[in-house]
Amino acid sequence: MLQWKCFYGCLLCCVLFPLSARVTLAENGKTEYVIVTAENAAAAERNAAQELHDCLKKVTGADFRIVDQKQKRTSPGIFVGNTDFASAQGMKQDSFGPEEWSIRSVGKEIVITGGRPRGVLYGVYDFLERFAGCRWFSIDMDYTPSMAVLEVPEEIRIQSNPAFRYRAIYFLVSNMPAKAFHHFTNHARMNSYGNLPEYGFSEMYGSPRGCHSYLDYSKDFPVEISWMGENGKRVQVRKQTDGQICYSHPEVRKRFIEKMKAYIKTDREEAAKKGTSYPVFYDMSANDCSVPCHCPDCAKLAEKYGISGMVIDFTNTVAKEIEKEYPDVLVMMFAYKESMIPPKDIRARDNVVVRLAFMDVEFAGGKNRDVMRPLGNPQNRWYVEQMDNWRKAAKNLAVWDYWKLYTEPFPCPKTPVSNLPELVRKYRDLGVVHLFVEAEIASAERVIPDSFIDLRNYAGARLMVNPDLDMKSLVEDFMNGFYGKGAAPMKEYLSYLETRMNEEPLPLSYVHPAKRKFMDKDFFLTVDRLLSQAEKSAAGEPLPLANVEQERLILDIAYLNMLDKFPENPLKLSREQLEARIRKNLDAFGRKHFTESRWNQIKGSNFQRFLAPLYRPPLPEKFKDKTVIDMIWSDIGQAAPVEDADAAAGKALSVPITHYSAKEPFHGREVEFGVYARDRKQHLLTRKVAKADLPQDEKYHFYYLGRSRILENTCLWVHWTWWIQIPLKMVYDPLNAEAVYDVYLSLKAQGPSYVKNSKQPDDLRVDRAIFVKVMNMENPLPPELQGKKAIEIPYSAFEYLVEKKIDEDAVEKMAVSPKGNDLHSKEPAFGLIDLKTKKRPFTTRIPAAEIAQDEKYHLYKLGRSKLTPDMRLWGHFTWHMSCPLGKYFNSADPDAEYDVYVSLKLQGPAYVKDSKKENAFLVERIFLVK
Numbered sequence: 001m002l003q004w005k006c007f008y009g010c011l012l013c014c015v016l017f018p019l020s021a022r023v024t025l026a027e028n029g030k031t032e033y034v035i036v037t038a039e040n041a042a043a044a045e046r047n048a049a050q051e052l053h054d055c056l057k058k059v060t061g062a063d064f065r066i067v068d069q070k071q072k073r074t075s076p077g078i079f080v081g082n083t084d085f086a087s088a089q090g091m092k093q094d095s096f097g098p099e100e101w102s103i104r105s106v107g108k109e110i111v112i113t114g115g116r117p118r119g120v121l122y123g124v125y126d127f128l129e130r131f132a133g134c135r136w137f138s139i140d141m142d143y144t145p146s147m148a149v150l151e152v153p154e155e156i157r158i159q160s161n162p163a164f165r166y167r168a169i170y171f172l173v174s175n176m177p178a179k180a181f182h183h184f185t186n187h188a189r190m191n192s193y194g195n196l197p198e199y200g201f202s203e204m205y206g207s208p209r210g211c212h213s214y215l216d217y218s219k220d221f222p223v224e225i226s227w228m229g230e231n232g233k234r235v236q237v238r239k240q241t242d243g244q245i246c247y248s249h250p251e252v253r254k255r256f257i258e259k260m261k262a263y264i265k266t267d268r269e270e271a272a273k274k275g276t277s278y279p280v281f282y283d284m285s286a287n288d289c290s291v292p293c294h295c296p297d298c299a300k301l302a303e304k305y306g307i308s309g310m311v312i313d314f315t316n317t318v319a320k321e322i323e324k325e326y327p328d329v330l331v332m333m334f335a336y337k338e339s340m341i342p343p344k345d346i347r348a349r350d351n352v353v354v355r356l357a358f359m360d361v362e363f364a365g366g367k368n369r370d371v372m373r374p375l376g377n378p379q380n381r382w383y384v385e386q387m388d389n390w391r392k393a394a395k396n397l398a399v400w401d402y403w404k405l406y407t408e409p410f411p412c413p414k415t416p417v418s419n420l421p422e423l424v425r426k427y428r429d430l431g432v433v434h435l436f437v438e439a440e441i442a443s444a445e446r447v448i449p450d451s452f453i454d455l456r457n458y459a460g461a462r463l464m465v466n467p468d469l470d471m472k473s474l475v476e477d478f479m480n481g482f483y484g485k486g487a488a489p490m491k492e493y494l495s496y497l498e499t500r501m502n503e504e505p506l507p508l509s510y511v512h513p514a515k516r517k518f519m520d521k522d523f524f525l526t527v528d529r530l531l532s533q534a535e536k537s538a539a540g541e542p543l544p545l546a547n548v549e550q551e552r553l554i555l556d557i558a559y560l561n562m563l564d565k566f567p568e569n570p571l572k573l574s575r576e577q578l579e580a581r582i583r584k585n586l587d588a589f590g591r592k593h594f595t596e597s598r599w600n601q602i603k604g605s606n607f608q609r610f611l612a613p614l615y616r617p618p619l620p621e622k623f624k625d626k627t628v629i630d631m632i633w634s635d636i637g638q639a640a641p642v643e644d645a646d647a648a649a650g651k652a653l654s655v656p657i658t659h660y661s662a663k664e665p666f667h668g669r670e671v672e673f674g675v676y677a678r679d680r681k682q683h684l685l686t687r688k689v690a691k692a693d694l695p696q697d698e699k700y701h702f703y704y705l706g707r708s709r710i711l712e713n714t715c716l717w718v719h720w721t722w723w724i725q726i727p728l729k730m731v732y733d734p735l736n737a738e739a740v741y742d743v744y745l746s747l748k749a750q751g752p753s754y755v756k757n758s759k760q761p762d763d764l765r766v767d768r769a770i771f772v773k774v775m776n777m778e779n780p781l782p783p784e785l786q787g788k789k790a791i792e793i794p795y796s797a798f799e800y801l802v803e804k805k806i807d808e809d810a811v812e813k814m815a816v817s818p819k820g821n822d823l824h825s826k827e828p829a830f831g832l833i834d835l836k837t838k839k840r841p842f843t844t845r846i847p848a849a850e851i852a853q854d855e856k857y858h859l860y861k862l863g864r865s866k867l868t869p870d871m872r873l874w875g876h877f878t879w880h881m882s883c884p885l886g887k888y889f890n891s892a893d894p895d896a897e898y899d900v901y902v903s904l905k906l907q908g909p910a911y912v913k914d915s916k917k918e919n920a921f922l923v924e925r926i927f928l929v930k
Helices: 008-016 043-060 084-088 121-132 179-189 212-216 250-274 296-305 305-326 380-393 418-429 452-466 470-484 486-500 521-537 542-561 575-593 596-615
Strands: 001-007 022-027 034-037 066-068 077-080 099-106 109-114 135-138 141-145 151-152 155-162 166-170 282-285 330-335 352-356 397-401 432-437 628-631 640-641 651-655 670-678 682-689 700-708 715-717 724-727 740-750 763-773 790-794 802-806 814-818 829-836 843-845 860-866 871-875 881-884 895-908 921-927
Touching: 022 043, 034 043, 043 077, 043 121, 043 141, 043 151, 077 121, 084 109, 099 121, 121 151, 121 155, 135 179, 135 452, 135 470, 135 843, 141 470, 155 651, 166 452, 212 250, 250 305, 296 305, 305 330, 305 352, 330 397, 352 380, 352 432, 380 397, 418 432, 418 452, 418 470, 418 486, 452 470, 470 486, 486 542, 521 542, 521 651, 521 724, 542 575, 542 596, 575 596, 651 724, 670 700, 670 740, 682 700, 682 802, 700 802, 700 814, 715 740, 715 763, 724 763, 802 881, 829 860, 843 860
Parallel strands: 001 141, 034 066, 034 077, 077 109, 166 432, 282 330, 330 352, 352 397, 397 432
Antiparallel strands: 022 151, 099 109, 099 155, 135 141, 628 763, 640 651, 651 763, 670 682, 670 715, 700 740, 715 724, 740 763, 790 921, 802 814, 814 921, 829 843, 829 871, 860 895, 871 881, 895 921
């Protein structure tokens, strides 16, 4: 572990602990104090004494000898652990909680003690932080000041306990430098890593796993008691995505109880053999897919209690039986996907922990939380309401939290740091016992740099222990130590970044980094200046300088990806300079977060990813001289690419060989892809290509999906499983949301499922998506409306049970039609309805005699009416088409009346005599004429 000594510690201690009567522990490299331990000290307590010795020696130069309490001594002592002296002062170890600690002065003597397994260790860490200025800032930086004189207050009375029983920030996932990682996380008092005796072991999950464990319990269930799908058939679930369990079946409940008891028994036997702590938290939670079971009895439970109540009812049954034999066990369930909404008329038992997992808006749409905004932001109102309601339904809550964005195409400056105190205090006030934060900055294959991640992890961990810490002082302390002489400009950068982030009104996860309001020329110039100042100031301090350059890496990657936005190159960097700097700082970042051997294996692919914009392939000839957005593998964010010499940029996204279930081959269907708006739960485009129509050369070909607007929180998906999902933030423009694009996907189909006699493995690969902006989209008015002032409403405004269709006859080459069966058995119908008053200004049916027989678009007048804020136009006799008209209501002219027209194509024998075409009901536009 690298150490960095400086002289900020004395100043910090004076600021944090005002001078009063003082006791000198060491002066000029000498001390009369010894560290006194008990002969029966646990491994963590012996480690605590050794760390106290080592750190105090580094701080003062003095040797605080470690002695056993049975040894005779004349020197004053610092008593560590369950000593006789501590007990004589009424500080008996069994009076403390497992992580509770106490620091007390008794005359010249000092006592640091606490509970087992980690209380004493945490007491020593607290002592070193408060009085010796020691800090553990990150996985590669301990901060140890030098002090000529070490003093402590004459009167010390400290007793404390972490706010949450389980604390974890999951920021490195595999191939990490384990020793450095465990050193940092345990000193940060995250109690869930390593399970090492010297750190007092860990709060581990019981068998079989820590989340999505239904599959482990039920994979051997016979079909008779297995999960029932929507088709009314029971399915033996064999994968996380196959389904769930039958919550209501008595045999399922019985088997879960038996298996959990067996897991607990085995875990405790193993813990006793190894001399480790045994787990208390036992996860019993839904697989990673839709939650409900659709059998009649489960449906009754869901109707009675809500879906989450159905899960609680099941969990309560198991937990009740577990409590009889193991009263200290806490059974953990998920509030996740459909079970996020609090239940009706049922409460979780006191030995049940309900774990809330509310995804960010980038995954779940507009009503979910925004992790980059303060808890009091309107975007988070729904999240707060749900948490408050859950508090009424459960004594014990857990939170699976997210402190980063997951679908960004490239790293970009941003941070949630200032939001953390309010958030963590809210969790504490709700009675959360288990706090887990997912915020990866590295995966098995790649690094994922983000802004101020070490500050986020450090401050977040400290707040999990004590949510009432003053965040301003915490940040000041971190900045001074972590950036050394470069601290001042880095503090200014953090403040500037947080201020500028507030300029973007939309959730950051909705907006491509290059289109965020604050990512302008002034931002890059200002941050570049501040980083340059910090680099110059910290030039003589290797670790602080490296920490500044870590922030430089994120700015440079963002700048490289935005060079097209700034053709004047405001930072005046050549591409060669930018590449060299990114390579240098990315290499340092990788070496910090991976083992050396692993980083040497994967650094090449990481360099490729982050430098890909320098080597973007030329546009195909058909797209030249058009305004396009060209997405290659490196623009797509989290998806893992595969090497492919045929791909436009050498890599592609892959839908590999696998099997979705035993009954249906993964590559058994037609090739499907489309564009989907998550917030609206609406398909903007869909296309299927029959296998007979696929090229047989196993090369990449462009497929036209159609013409559409690209809305916020939209993705392009590939394969019937949606195996590939490409966020389209790069295309969505919040300043020009009405922009229309022709969408093309470059796809290769290979393997015998797609190409006859192929020797390749089955796969669908995507190497490129191109969006061609449709220019001059002012569509001509139909002849009947020429010269009139008309409001045009496009096909894309229709909602509910609709699907978009490619149609060359439509002015935008797209139209919308109703979904469902038996769509063409009655006359076409439209009407208006006020959703608030339920009034219907008109209903219009188009008789057969008035239907145009050329199977083209024609204008049909539907009626005349005033508008209201709650007005909707419905279409088709099924009412499957719904178009909101409230946005066109003019409060300054509420009595204005409008003629309502629809541009409609009716084709097929249901509408046109002797037609050979397929029946279709297609709407391309609506017009309101005042």
